[in-house]
Structure formats: structure tokens, C-alpha cells
Amino acid sequence: MATADATKPRILLVSLNLASFFDGMYGSLLSQLSSKANVQRVKKAESAIRLLSEDPRPAAVLITDEALTLKENARVWEAVLQYVRQGGTSVAMGHFSSFVKPNKMKPFFSKAGLPWESAAYHRTTVVLNREAVGDSLAAHLPPKYSQKALFIKNVVPADAWYVTDEDSVIESHVFAPTGAHVVGESPVVLARVENGKLGYMGDVNAEAGSTDVVLAMCGLSG
Template identity: 40%
Template sequence: MAGIIDLDAEEAPKPRILVISLEYLESFDDLINVFLTPMLDLALVQRVKKAATLTRLLIKEDAEPYSALVLTDAALTLPENLALWEQCLAYMRRTGATAVLTGQVASFGLPEDLDDFFRVSGLSDWKCGNYRRDIVVLNPTADGIRDAKHFNLSDKNGLKAAYNVKSLCLSGVKIEHRWYVPDLSEVGDGMGIAALLAQGIKGWDPETAGRQAAVAYGPVGEKGRIGWVGDVNNEPPSVKVILALCGLDPAKANIANFEVRQPSGPAAMRWDAGEGRFVKV
């Protein structure tokens, strides 16, 4: 009958995702759009660049909740912004949202700031770890992977069993909260565990692969979660990880495979969005 909507025939509503870019800089768009572009096909995405707007969205209880808060820069890790981050934490505990740290966070977040950031998040054992290029391998028994309902681990177009990435790892992460760990095996060319994964994950002990986490997924209260993606280049396999942490199916994403042009800055300096330049730290 015309005019009547058949709810049974409609697709499930797309998740709502809030992208937080408080230190937004246009020159970093290439890096961020690598994951924002495929995300737009799978979710309803909004972006906020001002702290006042973020506060208004976080305290608005009558709105449909966001399933994920995606931090594209290190602004909320700064000491002067921890009170605002605590508002995000309260939102996550109330709604069950996941905060995903990616984009520029691993490149520009200072170790002491990140340590305090995780401490106020209830994850005081999480610390900055190794910064290097490694083969990282999937931990199929990790929380959020073992019990995932929004993606199929066996889908060849989904999360990679292993891949090569330059990332800032975290130390102090419990094994059940490590999604990807560096392959520290001494077999062959360093691809020992990855080779085993290619044959099958049965009998693989992720604890032997190293005690660092290139990708982590930990609890915030009883309902919220924090996801960490240490990849500083947002390479295609990591983009799939970002989408999965946001509650999306990475196998459905159309991800471009291209080299990202990144702005350069001198060592021991960080970008100050207010001044529009790199400043010493």
C-alpha cells in the first residue's frame, strides 16, 4: 500500500560516529581522509573542531548516541584538555561508545601526556612503548575480536592476519586487550608467526609474540572502550582496524591503497594549532 513504510524491508540504521579534530589542520587531510572516506560509506559521520561544540554534543542525552568517538589529533591528550577528555569518558561509560585514537595521535602525542591520558581513563598500566617498523600479527583471542559480531575474522577481505607497519606501540597492555602485537620471532626473516598464521592460528600463543601492542582495545568502566592504533601512516590494513574498532565491518570497506603525503616538522617539536606553526616541546 502506497505511503506505508515496510520496516521489515529497511536496512538497519547506520552507526553514528563523531570525529574529533580539535587541532584540525588542512594539510593533514590526506592522512585523515584515508580512513574517513571508507567510513562515510558505512556510517553516519559528523566532525567537530571546537571544544564548546564537543561539550554540547557530549551532554545532550536525548540524541541518538554515537557508537564511536574518533580522535584524529593529540589535542585531548594535552594536560589542559584532560577535563574535556573526562567528559568524553563519562559519555563513553554512559552510552557504551568506543574512543579510537588514530590519525596524528601516535605521531604528536607526548609520552608523558599519553601516560596521564590513559591514567585518567582507568588504564594506568598503558604506557608508550617501542616506536619502530615491525611485522604485527593478529591476536584472535583478544576482547573485541574473539566475540566480534560486526565482522567475520575468517573473511579474507577483513582484518589481516599479519602486516608490516611503522607504529608507536603501547606497553603494559594485558594480553586480552592486544589486537595486534609485534612479531618478535626469530624464525626465518621475522615472518615466523605470520607464516604460522597463514597456515592456521590453531595452537598459536600470542604471548610469545611480544609484550607490546601496536593496536589495543581496553575497557572504560563497564560499557565504554578505548581503541589505540599506533600506525603513524594509516596504511590500508590499519584502516580496516580503525573501522573494526568503530564497530564497522572492515570487509565492506572500499579502501584506496596509496602513499599518504605527510607534513614534516622538526624533531622535538609539536604542531600548535592556535599559533599555526610547530613549537618546541
Template identity: 45%
Template sequence: MTPPPTILLISLNLEPYFDELYTPQIDLLTKHATLQRTQTTDATLRTLTSPTPPHAVLLTDAALTQQKHVDTWDAVLQYVRNGGTAICMGHFTSFIKPPRFVPFFSRAGLAWDMEEYMRTTVCLQRRNCPDRYWGPVPDRYSQKAVFLKNVDPGDVWYRTGAESVRGMDGAAVALARVGEGRLGYIGDVNAEVDSGRVLVALCGL
């Protein structure tokens, strides 16, 4: 029997209430994968470079946006360029400082930056989402999020639409090709259950 894939949670600045807040999303992930967490740079680097690297990596906080962790971020990017998937989610969007957006994502070759922080309805961009996920993920849902700008239209999974706050056209969920792998982003700051379903899809599960 083939063992389930491993999802690595990189949590160098783990908040004590993370697991409770994100229980619905964690429970969804554990139906598809084995979860592993690292809270130190050494453990993270060992896991990323192991003979059997994880199926996907979740950046659950904003630690890797700090200059002191740039080597770890570079290791994550190398893992992605080699074919891995990394998703910025959870407390990443809650704690990242706006001036760090551009330098952080530019190391991945992306021009992503912070657009707005608000609650509004976001809509699935079906042309960018594999059709096998059209059932599991919602067509639209309300999300309080840190939205992105400067995202290639082909990389946007959820964005504002006709039902959204007017005057703002940002990406709430994105997934971009970086090398042979993918780098994703979920702007949700409130751990919506629907965002958990989206996270499972972004991880390719």
C-alpha cells in the same frame, strides 16, 4: 530504513593535510557510517551529551592530552563509561608527547605507556578479536607505529610476533573495557589501508 551510525571525529588540533593523508581510512568509514567532526570544545561537549550520542568517537589528534582540554577528555571518558567507544588514532600517535602517555591513559584506569616507535610486522591476536572480523582484518601487516606497553594481554589486537623486530614485545593496536564501553588505540602513524580495516572493526561496524 534505519539511518547509518554516526562516527564523531574530535579534531581540536586539526592539521590541514589530515583529510588527504587519511582519505583511504575515511572512505572505508563512510561505507559504514556518517562522519561528523568537531573542532571546538563546546561543539564536542554538545555532541557527546546529546540525546543521540555517536556510535563511536575518534580522537584524531593529541589535543586532549593537554591539560587545557582535560575537561573534554573527562567528557569523552564519561561517554565511554556509559557504553560508548573511543579510539585514539591518526595524528594522536604522531603528536602526543611521551610524558603525557601515562597521565592521559591513567584517567581511564589504564597503565598504558609508550614502548617503542618503529616499523615492523604486527600480528592479529585472534582470541581478542570477534570472529566476525577475522575476514575483514589482516592476519598480519607491516606497520610503522608508536607501540604500547603495560597492556593487558586480553586487550591486545595486534602485537609483534615471530616476523617482527626482535627484542620488542609491544602492542600496536589495543581495545580495553572502560566502564560499560571501550577505549581503543591504533599506533599506526602512516595511515596504512589495513589500519583502516582495523579501525572499522574497532568501531564495531
């Protein structure tokens, strides 16, 4: 591992169920993260808990798979939530949405005080909610893009970075296009949790637009 650059922020990847194909699939994101930050990846529960409390604290924590939704990793999820409540930013992304069991979503996010639940799973074009991100950040994000994603529901509009609109349809090579616009559902969300923020990226195909979004959520845009 390269020597850490003290001038760069630290990004921690919590990857307790790391898949062998993760690095290939998310190569662009990992490359861009490494150019802007000191990236650490942790694969063991005890190491994750330790690194979450080290100073300086991580600038952001990326939960890259579904492991923290499992009972045996509850202590790690609690450590992440403690980090968030104290001012940190964490995002469930990567293989999280691909492998999480739908019935695990509600109890997982409820521990953060959020009512999010598993919703639609399909490909559609989503549009940037500029009111949620602000004009400055919007300049670094795609105004709209197509993604295949696991949406979540019960999302407050101000927390939804991307939403469907009246033009959004289910994009399929097999079925005729049908409307995909559902109010209160989003595949890209960032919400306030006490003094910090908790995010969700439902994209399952590592779209280029989603790379820009994750970088922005980590405070690494531009």
C-alpha cells in the same frame, strides 16, 4: 555537509588540533567511514562536549590528534571518558600517536584507569591476536601487516588486537634487522573501561590494514 541518513550510525571525530594534511593522509578511511556512517567532525572544545551528549549517542568517537592530552582540553577528555563509561567506544588514532608527547601518554590513559605508557617507535610486522578479536571479526582484518607505529606497553594480552611475534624485526632501510618482539607491547589495543571500550591505534602512516582495524573498532566491518 550531506544530509544525515537516520538509518546510519553516527561517528564523531574529535579534531581540536586538526592538521591541514589530515584529510589527504586519511582520505581512504574518511571515505569508508562516510559510506557506512554519518560522520561529524568537531574542532572546538565546547562543541565537542555538546555533541558527545547528544541523542542518539555516537556509535564511536575517534580522537584524531593529541589535543586531549593537553591541560586546556581536560574537560573534553573527561566528557569522552563519561561517554565511554556509559557504554560508548572511543579510539585514539590518526595523528594522535604522531604528535603526542611521550610523557603525556601515561597520565592521559591513567584517567581511564589504564596503565598504558609510551613504548617503542619503529616499523615492524605485527600479527593479529585472534583470541582478542574473535573469529567473526578476524575474518575482516588482515592476519598480519607492516606498520610504523608508536607502541604502548603494560597492555593486557586480551586487549592487544595486534602483537609482535618471534619473526618480527625492526624493518629499516638503514640498520640491520633486529628483534622487535616484546611481550606486553602493542600498537593496536582495545580495552574495556566500565561499560564501554577505549582503543589505541599507534600507526603513523595510515596503512591500509589500519583502516580496516579502525572500521572494525567502530563496529563498521563488513
